Amino acid sequence: MKLYGFSPSPNTWKVRALAAHLGIALDYEFVDLTKGASHTPAYLAINPTGRTPALVDGDFKLWESEAIMQYLAGQRPNSLWPNDARARADIMRWQSWQLAHWGKESCEPLVFNRLVKKFLNLGPPDEAAIAQALQCFDRDAAMLEALLGKQAYLTGKDVTLADFSVAAVLFHAEAAGLPVARYAKVREWFGRVSALPCWRETAPQPAAADAA
Ligand SMILES: N[C@@H](CCC(=O)N[C@@H](CS)C(=O)NCC(=O)O)C(=O)O
DSSP: OEEEEOTTSHHHHHHHHHHHHHTOOOEEEEOOGGGTGGGSHHHHTTOTTOOSOEEEETTEEEESHHHHHHHHHTTSOOTTSOSOHHHHHHHHHHHHHIIIIIIIIIIHHHHIIIIIHHHHTOOSOOHHHHHHHHHHHHHHHHHHHHHHTTOSBTTBSSOOHHHHHHHGGGGGHHHHTOOOTTOHHHHHHHHHHHTSHHHHHTOOOOHHHHHO
C-alpha cells in the first residue's frame, strides 16, 4: 500500500503512526504542500480534493484520514478497532467530533494562524479567528477534561483509533499555543497516547529527509 502525505501534518502523522503501531508496511511518498504538489494532475487523479493524505491499495484510492485509518485498522484483528458495532460507532463518534469540532473549530484555526501562516509566509494571523477558536478550544477541552477524569482513554480503558485521531493535533500544541496548560487530565492522556513508540517512529523529519 502506498501513502501520499505531508509529514508535519497531524492528518498524515496519525495515519503513519497507526500503520506503524499495527505493523503495516506503507510505501510513503512525501507530497510537498509548500510547492503545490497536491494540485498536480497526477496527484488530483488520486485525490481530486487536492489534499493529503491519500492511500492507494492496488486499484483502490482512498482519501480522508479517518477513512484511511479505519481501512488500515480493518486489515487485521486488533484492539484499536474492535470488531464490535458499538465499539466502532463510539470510535466513529470521536472521529466525527474531531473532524467537525475539535479540529475544524478549535485546533486548526490556531495551528493555521499561528504556525502555518508563519511557515508559509501567508501574512499576519487573523486575531478574530484566533479569539473564536480559543473559545471553542476551552469548550472542547473542558469536555475532554471531565471525561478523562473518569477513564484513561476516550472510549474507555483501552487506547483506540479515537485517541489517535483526537490526540494527533496536540503534537503542535506548544508551537501553535493551544492552551492545554489548565487541562491536567487532557495532558496526562496525551502523555499516554504520545508515549506509544509509533509516533516517534513516524515523527516528521526535516523536509529534505522526507523528500528523500
Ligand atoms: N479532512 C481531511 C483534511 C485534509 C487536509 O486538509 N490536508 C491538508 C494538510 S493538513 C492539505 O493537504 N492541504 C493542501 C491543500 O488544501 O491544498 C483529512 O482528514 O484527510
